[in-house]
Amino acid sequence: MNRRAAGPIVQRVNKLPRSAWILFAGTFINRFGTFVMPMLALYLTRSGFSIAQSGLAISAYGAGHFATSMLGGHLADRIGRRNTIALSMFASGATMLTLSQVHGFASIVALVFTAGLSTELYRPASSALLSDVVAPDQRVLAFGFYRFAINLGFAIGPAIAGFLAERSFFWVFLGDAVSSFAFGIIALVALPHGIHQSEDRESFRTAFADRRLVIFLLASISMTWIYFQMSSTLPIHLARHGFTPSQYGMLMSINGLFVVLFEIALTLRLQRFAHVPVIAIGYALMGIGWALTGFAHTLLAFAITVAIWTIAEMIFAPMASAYITELAPEHARGRYHGLHMLTYSIGMLAGPILGATLYERSEALLWMACGVSGVVGAVVLFVSKIRRSPKLFANRYT
Structure with a gap:
């Protein structure tokens, strides 16, 4: 990139407010310190629990994630964005410390559910706060940086x-708690409150009456269940075809590497276009990338499919968050973002079950269903856009 082309890009980045950068930094610290969940299965099996029990405990985290989607949005609008982030982080830190001290399986499952509830509570509030403090023409870029912070930390x-687990699992729990407490303190000290609290008790009813939002949420569910094949059927499929866990890990590293290296640059190129058509292209590409998994037989071929659906994710994810902000009334942004988060919670819960069911019937059936589902979601979005405006790819900001 030459200096003349880089100038406007640097100017757009520099226009992001200080509070946005503080949120990015706090998010990075928190996600960097997400130590417990990647190590939880290993911790439980080494503590004498079965693989099935460890799977149940991890599922409890997903259930907490599901439960907190709407709760986090509600709290963000009622007690404020900053207070919700701080509450989430302090509760998460306390839960991790408590989890390190319990040994009964029922207590562990209950605390892992609480961890999913508390750790993910901040997400709608963070998205709403970014929407509050960033100018409309900068929101896609801001959400791109927000995702960058999450992915880099993770x-x-x-x-x-x-490294910590090899010394003592207690350090894993302590490190996770410390990172959460750090973000909580940063939130209270350095983040603004955001838009004033909402007294509207009908905001969720208002949201579900928003036809554009409902169409978008339904289209998103058609994509999110596909996304979670990454951690459910894909490793099983690779193992069945003779690939090792380390090769699966290498493929997953492509996803993180692409996001860290290329998402900001791609977001800068796409942010001027209308949200819905770009999101639709991302959804279609997600489906196509997963459909091509059925045709992959070599490690290189699988790597290409991962690259395709990772590019799809980079295309639609920042745009989707910005679109939710565009739809939401100021006082209900937390709840709108909570409902968007709910689509991922649904995908997290339903995706592995649906994927495994289809895969047991036929490998080809699963990958074909992924392709069809992604394309259907894209078509729904394209049709909804065309009915409102024939100018699909008009520049948003000129």
Whole structure:
């Protein structure tokens, strides 16, 4: 990139407010310190629990994630974005410390559920706060940086968690708690409150009456269940075809590496376009990438499919968050983002079950269903856009 082309890009980045950078930094610290969940299965099996029991405990985290989607959005609008982030982080830290001290399986499952509830509670509030403090023409870029902070932290954190686990699992729990407390303190000290608290008790009813939002959420569910094949049927499929766990890990590293290296640059190129068509292209590409998994037989071929659906994720994810902000009334942004988060919770819970069911019937059936589902979601979005405006790819900001 030459200096003349880089100038406007640097200007756009520099226009992001200080509070956005503080949120990015706090998010990175928190995600970097996500030590417990990557190590939880290993911790439980080494503590004498069965593989089935460890799977049940991990599922409890997903259930907590599901439960917190709407709760986090509600709290963000009622008690404020900053207070919700701080509450989430302090509760998460306390839960991790408590989890390190319990040994009964029922207590562990209950605390892992609480961890999923508390650790993910901040997400709608963070998205709403970014929407509050960033100018409309900068929101896609801001959400791109937000995702960058999450992915960079999560790319580094598990390696540190493994190092700590070799010494003592207590350090894993302590490190996770400290990172959560740090983000909570940063939130209270340095983040603004955001838009004033909402007294509207009908915000969720208002949201579900928003036809554009409902269409978008349904289209998103058609994509999110596909996304979670990454951690459910894909490793099984690779093992069935003779690939090792380390090769699966290498393929997953492509996802994180692409996001860290290329997402910001791609977001800068796409942010001027209308949200819905770009999101639709991302959804279609996600489906196509997963459909091509059925045709892959070599490690290189699998790597290409991972690259395709990773590029799809980089295309739609920042745009989707910005689109939710565009739809939401100011006082209900937390709840709108909570409902968007709910689509991922649904995908996290339903994706592995649906994927495994289809895969047991036929490998080809699963990958074909992924392709069809992604394309259907894209078509729904394209049709909804065309009915409102024939100018699909008009520049948003000129």
